[in-house]
Amino acid sequence: MGGGVMASSSYFLGQLKEKTNHLVYPRFKKEAEIYEALSGQKAGAIGAALLPHYR
16 A cells, blocks of 8 residues: 555555455465555556556
8 A cells, every 4th residue: 555545554554454364365365565665755646557457
């Protein structure tokens, strides 16, 4: 996850991981992880720019 919302991740990231854990297929649970994007505030813009290349 990235963008401005991650500035307050310490308040909700743990709960988010707990609440979404059941949504991941069992065989992928070891690889699936929610973490803060390295690009920070630019994450959304980078994702939007790359989207047309993956459709």
